């Protein structure tokens with residue numbers, strides 16, 4: 001296949017980068033299966049680690065969007081997201097008791113979080129109806145991702161408590177992370193940095209459409 005190189009992109013000035021959706025740029029171009037070698041010297045094409053640039057991680061490290069306390073009114077992003085419209089809140093789908101949202105700090109393209117609307121920390125705090133819809137949304141997220149971007153596998157799970165790695169420990173969220181063969185080819189194997197291959201807004205639109213077809 002003679003894949004067309006992605007159009008050149010200008011690197012935004014880091015100082016101008018905010019953690020909001022609008023300004024999360026794609027510095028390296030989309031990643032497909034990761035199996036095709038990029039053209040040598042192409043502008044905007046990943047060249048191992050030299051141009052790795054992750055504004056989403058910068059924002060995270062800076063502490064933006066982190067709650068100031070454990071309560072729902074302490075800046076909890078999972079309480080705030082459903083109050084925004086779907087595009088601004090990166091909402092993929094809304095249910096009665098739970099919703100699906102794109103992770104603003106994705107481990108991989110299409111990293112979905114399933115959250116209850118209710119602000120609670122632990123999985124065993126969900127009532128029966130919430131548990132059922134939480135599970136159904138996790139399944140639908142898998143189906144929507146399969147339809148939208150044909151992943152080869154998934155990482156799915158929850159971190160319970162900050163000590164277990166939960167970034168927002170006060171509000172339960174289930175990670176649904178699509179995986180492709182070779183998707184870590186040019187990512188660091190140490191550290192937690194990942195390349196953000198798609199604009200989050202484009203990914204949200206794609207997944208919301210796919211969700212409507214499979215949900």
Ligand SMILES: [Zn+2]
Nearest residue numbers: 076079119171
């Ligand atoms: Zn919350």
